Amino acid sequence: ASTLALIETNAEGKLEPSCLNLLDAAKQLNNPIVALFVGSKAAIGAQDLQDSVKCEGLSKILVAKDSSLDHYLPENVSPLLADLLKDEEYTHFVVSSSSVGKNILPRLGALIDNQPVCDVIKILGPTKFIRPIYAGNALATIECPQTKKLLSIRASAFPAVETGKLEGAEVAEVPFTLKDALPIEWVSANLTKTSRPELGSAKVIVTGGRAFKDKESFEKYMVPLADSLNAAIGATRAAVDNGLCDNSLQIGQTGKIVAPSLYIAVGVSGAVQHLAGMKDSGTIVAINNDPDAPIFKNADYGLEGDLFEIVPQLTEKINAAKA
Amino acid sequence: MSAKLKILVPVKRVLDHQVKPLVNAARDGVATQGCKFSINPFDDIAVEEALRLQAAAPGAVEATHAVSIGPTKAQEVLRNCLAKGIGSAALVETGEALEPLAVAKVLAEYVRQQGFNMVILGKQAIDDDSACTGQMLAALLGWPQATNACKVALDSSNGVSVTRETDSGEETVRAPVPLVITTDLRLNQPRYVGLSKLMKVKRTKIPVLTLEKDFKDVDVKSRLQTVSVDEPATKQPGVMLKDVDELVQKLSEAKLL
Incomplete structure (x- = not known):
């Protein structure tokens, strides 16, 4: 038995932070792990993995360098995976439950007539997994009797593997030429540029809701607060829909799912769909002028009052406390 | 666009x-x-997108059709689609919930039978959240x-440009048709449907298909077993400072x- 893990990299070919959590989940499956990198920058990812991650059980790295695999186009990546998984040695396949993983895994499942288990938050054994349903209002324990277990892993539910050096992993190239290419073309990407920590891996997240009336006030109050904590900035759907910030910052059932050590919700009412994206955070702080806002029921610490007064005070006092 | 679009919108009835x-x-x-049950919100966005494509390029869209795989009551959801302007609808009646793979197999068979060349559906259903x-x-x-479309544009040379929401931006x-598109939140704002339009379709007969008769060669058996469904651990009540x-x-x- 072995576990094949598709490791996602960014546009430069470097590891996405979520792969550290993915590898922890892979370790919990107790099989030897084979890491797979795809695309013309696959070798960069393989090197980055060897230079920066410690992971017991990871003994082999596969690189498939064909450029048709760039941008993780599922029409091309899923057939490659289907092909690799013909090897009976592989009993498990894991990928992050990211926009890339969610795009590829079901397509792979259908190609090999297999129903994946999506968004795994807990591994109970080689065939038994827990996944959230109904926006996390219920947790389903799933038994997977299929020969292959195809899993997408929710990064925020697993710790990161240690950083360090990966010793003694063998690197092998996988030959791949695309047969019967489908007529889809990747045109362009418009990536959100930020110098802040990423939502997926940040230790601290500050999130703004619809209480901010415009983009200027959102930035005026949220950026200094985030800076004081070296935090990532998140937003509710309402904030994104009102144009207060970029949609890639949305946290919730269908946005990003996060679980930082500290989560500060500013002017967030606490809709079920938002709670689904953050309720597993370590310490949750809510600042809101409505004492009945549902967010307070889900917070460890609540502060009732005008956020336009509280946030600058908080920012200043955090900076002072750190000095 | 030279090939006329026949758009299928699969819709799910959810809590x-x-x-x-x-x-x-x-x-x-x-x-x-x-x-209370309603149309899966993402499928509602798919319905809206089909209607908008048709309105924007009436000559390019030959048909819009909604289908639901579910209980008898899913007819209400389909009737709602008709009231909004979807051309026709059908129900594939089943008492048990099917896994996504089984749903996809039934839909694939339906697409082949009916000759659709574009399918627009929600990126995920808000009950099982499988996506x-x-x-x-x-x-x-x-x-x-x-998948996760936030913008869909038809161009003159038989192609469809789709802007997708991803973790790092867009x-x-x-791709040319045939194509499957799944909808994200910001693709559009679904219209409300007025009572008078709902009344008009109140008695519209919706064809009912069954798995046993109309999809008898499709393997819909479950691959996974749900051992149990539990409530998540509840948090200790917090303190107001x-x-x-x-x-x-x-x-x-x-x-x-």
């Missing part, structure tokens, strides 16, 4: 998004007795897929600063 789901006594699902069906359907049909892909100083002190004590 309304405003109902708080509670685990049932048997611990094998959530309690649904007396609860699988669209991608699986595309694979089974051998079509490209454009990306654009382009009196001022910012107290908050900073608490965070300092917890070594969170």
